[in-house]
Amino acid sequence: MLAHGELWTVKELFVYPNEFIYWSVQIVMYPFMTGLVAGAFVLSSLYHVFGIKQLKDMARFALVFSFALLFVAPLPIMLHLQFPFRGIKVFMTPHFTSAIAAFGVVFFSYGAIVASELWFLYRKHFVEVSLSLRDKQDKTLPEQLRYLLFCTLTLGVYDIGEEALHRDEKAIRSLAGLGIPVACFLHGYAGFIFGSVKANALWMTPLMPVIFIMSAVVSGIALCMLSYIIVMEIRKLLLSRKRSASPMLRSTEEIKGVELNVIRMTGRYLLFFLVAAISLELLDLIFRGYTAVKSWDVLRSVIYGKDFIDIFVLQYGVGNLIPLILFLIPGLTIRRAVLGVALVLFGVFMMRWNVVIGGQAFSLSFAGYMHYHLPVIPHNWETFKEGLFGAVGIFILPFALFWGMSKVFPVFPEAGHE
Amino acid sequence: MITRRNFLKNSALGLAGIALPLAAFEFIDPRKLMALEAKDGAKVRWVFLVDTYKCVGCGLCVKACKLENEVPYDSSVTRTWVERYVITRDGKFHADTPKGARDGFTTTKIDLNEGKFEDIKNGDIEKAYFVPKLCNQCENPPCVQVCPVGATYQTPDGVVLVDRTWCIGCGYCIMGCPYGVRFFHPVYHTAEKCNFCYHRITKGMKTACVQACPFGARRIGNIKDPGDPVTKIIMTERVGVLKEEYGTKPQVFYIGLDKEVR
Numbered sequence: 281m282l283a284h285g286e287l288w289t290v291k292e293l294f295v296y297p298n299e300f301i302y303w304s305v306q307i308v309m310y311p312f313m314t315g316l317v318a319g320a321f322v323l324s325s326l327y328h329v330f331g332i333k334q335l336k337d338m339a340r341f342a343l344v345f346s347f348a349l350l351f352v353a354p355l356p357i358m359l360h361l362q363f364p365f366r367g368i369k370v371f372m373t374p375h376f377t378s379a380i381a382a383f384g385v386v387f388f389s390y391g392a393i394v395a396s397e398l399w400f401l402y403r404k405h406f407v408e409v410s411l412s413l414r415d416k417q418d419k420t421l422p423e424q425l426r427y428l429l430f431c432t433l434t435l436g437v438y439d440i441g442e443e444a445l446h447r448d449e450k451a452i453r454s455l456a457g458l459g460i461p462v463a464c465f466l467h468g469y470a471g472f473i474f475g476s477v478k479a480n481a482l483w484m485t486p487l488m489p490v491i492f493i494m495s496a497v498v499s500g501i502a503l504c505m506l507s508y509i510i511v512m513e514i515r516k517l518l519l520s521r522k523r524s525a526s527p528m529l530r531s532t533e534e535i536k537g538v539e540l541n542v543i544r545m546t547g548r549y550l551l552f553f554l555v556a557a558i559s560l561e562l563l564d565l566i567f568r569g570y571t572a573v574k575s576w577d578v579l580r581s582v583i584y585g586k587d588f589i590d591i592f593v594l595q596y597g598v599g600n601l602i603p604l605i606l607f608l609i610p611g612l613t614i615r616r617a618v619l620g621v622a623l624v625l626f627g628v629f630m631m632r633w634n635v636v637i638g639g640q641a642f643s644l645s646f647a648g649y650m651h652y653h654l655p656v657i658p659h660n661w662e663t664f665k666e667g668l669f670g671a672v673g674i675f676i677l678p679f680a681l682f683w684g685m686s687k688v689f690p691v692f693p694e695a696g697h698e
Numbered sequence: 699m700i701t702r703r704n705f706l707k708n709s710a711l712g713l714a715g716i717a718l719p720l721a722a723f724e725f726i727d728p729r730k731l732m733a734l735e736a737k738d739g740a741k742v743r744w745v746f747l748v749d750t751y752k753c754v755g756c757g758l759c760v761k762a763c764k765l766e767n768e769v770p771y772d773s774s775v776t777r778t779w780v781e782r783y784v785i786t787r788d789g790k791f792h793a794d795t796p797k798g799a800r801d802g803f804t805t806t807k808i809d810l811n812e813g814k815f816e817d818i819k820n821g822d823i824e825k826a827y828f829v830p831k832l833c834n835q836c837e838n839p840p841c842v843q844v845c846p847v848g849a850t851y852q853t854p855d856g857v858v859l860v861d862r863t864w865c866i867g868c869g870y871c872i873m874g875c876p877y878g879v880r881f882f883h884p885v886y887h888t889a890e891k892c893n894f895c896y897h898r899i900t901k902g903m904k905t906a907c908v909q910a911c912p913f914g915a916r917r918i919g920n921i922k923d924p925g926d927p928v929t930k931i932i933m934t935e936r937v938g939v940l941k942e943e944y945g946t947k948p949q950v951f952y953i954g955l956d957k958e959v960r
Contacts, residue, residue, distance in 0.1 A: 283775040284882035291811040294960070296831075296878035297779050297798040302869040362867020362887040366847075369866055375848035380870055383846070478840060478944055479876035574943070644878045645960035647793060648811070 284362070287663065288653045295648035301640045305654055305671045308636045309356040311470045311492060312499070312629055313674065317353050318467035319500010320346035321394065321459055326549065328397075328456035334545040337538065341511075341691045342504045343401065347394050348681035354387065356674050359665040379473045390459070390466045397455040399435070400448045402689050406433040407440050429688070467496040474635060481575030481646075482582075482639040487564050494557035499628035501550045502621040505543060507682070509618055512539045515692070536614075543617050551607050554624065558600050561631070578646040586641060586649060591634050599627015742855040743949070744894055745921040747928045747937070748830050750954040752915035755780050755828035757802035762910030764800065766895060768885075775881040776800065777892040778832040778907055783958055784808060786822045791958045803828075829959050830916060832907070833858065833879045833892035834940065834948030841871035841880060841891075850889060856949060857896050862888045876944045894918060921949070 285300030320342045326332050327339035358364045374381035410430040413423060468489035474480075475488025516535055565583070568576060583591060606620040637652045655667035664670055763778045764771050779798030785791050794809040807815035839858050842850050849864035850871055865888035872880040872889060883890035895905035899918065903909075908916045919928025931937070931953070938955035939948045952959075 281770040281773040281884045283773050283884050284887070286774060293810055294793040294795075295811065297795055298775050298872075298881035299878045300881075302872050302882070357868070360868070362869075362882060363865070366864075366866040369847040369864065373847050373864075375845055377843045378846040378870065379844070380846035380868060473870075477844070477873050479874055644876060645793070647791070647960055 284662075288655055288666075290651040290653065291643075291648065292651065293643075293648035294645050295643040295650060296645060299643055299650065301637065301650055301652045303636055303640060304360070304652065304666045305668075306356040306360040306666055306674070308629070308632045309671050309674045310353070310360070311467070311474075311496075311636075312632045313349060313356060313678075314353045314467050314470050315492065315496030315499045315628065315632075316503050316678075317346050317349040317390075317500070318463040318493070318496045319498065319502075320349060320504050321463040321500070322497050323501050323504050323546070323549070325456040325460050325463075328452055329460065332545075334541065337542050337692070338504060338508060338546055340401065340689075341508055342500075343394070343398060344685055344689045344691050345504055345507060345678070345682055346500075347398055347689075348685050349678045350391055350394060351681055352674060352678045354383075355677070357383075359670050359674070379469065379476055382469060386462070386466050386469055390462045393455055393459045393462055397452055397459065398689060399433075400451045400455065403434065403437065403448060404440050404445060405690065406430050407438050410434055411438070433688070464493050468493045474639070479644065480639050481579055481642075483635065485564055487560060491557065491560045491564065494553055494560055495628050495631055497553045498550060498557050499625055501546060501553065502624040502628070505546050505550065505617060506621045506625065507679075508546075509539065509543065509614060509621075511691075540612075540614060543614060544612050547607050547612055547617060547620075550621070550624065551604070554600065554604060554607075558596075558604075575646060578642045582638060582641050582649070586651075587634060587638050590630060590638070595627055595630040595634055599623055599630050603627065741920075741922055743921045744835065744856050744899060745919055745928060745932065746832065746835070746894065746950040747917045747919065747931060748950060748952050749915050749917075750827055750829055750952060750956075752913045753780065753828040753830055754913060754915075755782055755799060755803045756912070757799040758910045758912065759830060759907035759916060760798050760800045762906040763892070766898075766906035769890070770884050771800075773884045774798070775884065775890070777879070777890070778830065781829045781831060781959075782808075782826070783829065783956065784818055784826040785824050785958060786818060787824050788822075792816065792818065793958075793960065799828075825956075827954070827956065829952070829955075830907075831877070831879070831940075832950060833894070834877055834946065834950045835894060837947035837949060838945060840874040840876070840944070840946060841889075844870045844874040846870065853896075857894050857899075858891070859893050859896060860889050860891060862886050865889050876941050876946065877948075 283298075283300065285302050285304070288304060289300040291299075323335070324339040324342035324346065327335040354367075358367055361367050370381060371384035374384060376382070410427060410433075413419065413427040413430065416423065419427060471489035471492030474483040474492075475485055477483045512535060519535065568579060603620040603623045606616050606623075609616075640650060640652070642649055655663035658664035658667050658669055757780060760776055760779055763769070764776060767777055769775065769777055774797060776798040779795050779800075781793055781795045782799070782803055783791065783793045792808045796803070796809040805815070806820075807817050810816055835857050837856070839852060842852055842858060845851075846868060847864055847866055849861045849866070850858060851861070852858050862883075867882065867887055867889070869882070869889070872882070875891075880889055880891045882888065895903075895907075898905060905916075905918050908918050917928050919926040919932075921929050921932065923929055924933075932951050935953065937951040937953055939951060940955075940959070941948070
């Protein structure tokens with residue numbers, strides 16, 4: 281009879297009998313996804329709080345994306361739990377000495393902030409849509425449903441006068457301001473879950489939450505940039521088709537100019553956070569080597585030996601150094617940006633991987649190793665949810681949600697509304 | 699004259715007469731009395747004493763534990779296990795615990811996992827010994843601290859238990875334990891660990907592993923009872939604990955602990 285984790289764990293040398301890779305790929309996905317949530321929110325707040333005008337287009341986009349990601353963030357944990365339906369107990373009977381118990385509080389307060397900020401941001405839109413539909417005679421069924429949805433979303437407030445909108449803006453600014461520390465907390469706390477495990481020599485460091493926040497912002501900005509470029513390219517494609525019919529629309533060149541401007545501006549912030557993240561991670565590594573406590577021998581053999589390719593080639597090399605160079609070379613182009621942000625996303629994913637899986641690559645005996653083999657072809661429910669398919673599913677889901685949400689929260693100003 | 703009525707009456711009286719002294723005898727069973735007191739945290743704190751000099755690595759304790767606590771016999775996970783340490787002339791240390799030593803150590807070859815074995819010549823061995831491992835029932839248990847729903851908890855007499863109806867199976871406690879004693883039960887899928895056979899010790903019995911050990915290498919006792927032989931040894935002899943540096947205050951004490959023990 282196989283124990284949990286035995287399927288994908290290979291032991292080497294002296295490992296205690298109960299040791300396996302218990303925290304597998306979904307626990308890699310969990311900080312990766314919450315990181316994207318937090319990062320996207322911080323990016324949107326850069327405009328709302330600090331008034332960085334060039335990020336206006338990106339700000340709405342990032343906020344809606346953050347909301348879509350938010351729904352996906354708890355799913356990796358659900359898929360990881362042995363009893364997913366008991367997961368609700370974390371909210372119902374939280375045991376507050378545990379870091380995980382705070383998840384309910386942090387997650388819901390953050391969700392409430394994002395939802396209310398979205399509401400203030402899109403209130404005008406909700407009112408306009410519902411009013412235009414109200415006046416319409418002979419509504420079709422989809423229109424009827426749309427009318428109902430938007431009526432509900434207005435929450436019964438139809439005042440979109442100058443003064444009311446001004447108050448909305450104030451509310452957005454303070455919510456965005458409040459959201460930054462809460463977003464950082466949401467993710468810093470994911471770092472705390474790992475950093476506070478004193479039994480794990482690789483995880484236990486007070487730097488862990490800070491490292492997680494920095495890389496979270498990096499990954500969030502990168503994902504927003506990537507999605508933004510993709511959406512803009514699709515818009516350009518659609519527009520060039522439509523333009524042949526009505527030449528009054530914006531030209532593709534015009535859109536391209538806007539796109540490049542936004543990407544260059546956002547890229548600068550990406551670079552800043554990337555440097556901060558790398559510095560902290562290197563500080564952690566240097567500190568461990570310099571102090572060389574009891575666990576260092578086995579950690580060194582993992583970091584410089586067993587996981588060398590994962591850490592130094594894939595994470596630092598491909599995921600950090602190459603994008604750093606790509607963004608530092610002047611005259612950033614869209615194509616270079618796409619390559620850069622894709623590599624950054626990969627690098628952050630590898631960082632999560634190297635923390636979660638790397639932290640279980642050595643035995644508590646410090647005299648043995650464990651190797652993780654990600655289940656690719658699922659042959660039962662367990663290898664599906666904690667395998668490649670489960671992880672890819674989690675990654676794709678926010679994009680599908682984002683597409684659905686953008687029907688309600690249009691991320692780009694419609695033609696003629698600017 | 700014996701009537702049916704009298705016969706039944708006298709039989710009942712006689713049976714009651716025989717049963718009464720037996721019941722009275724059991725009532726003053728000191729082990730049961732102690733077990734009753736066990737609910738009082740001020741009087742009982744269960745501790746364990748392992749004499750590594752006496753352990754021969756037969757694995758009878760592991761076998762008994764698996765059967766007693768219904769941990770699937772053929773699964774590789776186990777609530778208790780025995781480790782073998784061999785230190786060779788060149789100062790190198792070798793250790794293994796094949797199947798948790800459920801079947802003892804049947805070969806002199808060291809199990810390196812992945813199907814590899816290392817043969818060590820008898821002449822090269824400087825010292826060798828066995829170390830039984832089980833839950834340390836820490837005074838400051840990290841597993842209890844990290845459980846997000848409070849499904850694992852410490853009893854007043856110091857034993858850490860798991861509520862199978864409440865565990866969500868997140869594995870945080872497994873990650874939090876520096877001793878690697880926790881695992882997911884292959885049948886119940888909840889966190890599982892040694893609980894000093896709590897169902898036995900609270901009835902005045904010994905743990906399954908203590909009872910199964912033919913050499914007296916394992917003993918359980920109450921550290922709050924100064925007259926307890928285990929307490930006497932812990933108080934008067936030189937004993938060690940595992941991985942003190944984690945601040946967990948482990949309550950399994952070892953006689954003859956070597957620096958190489960992990």
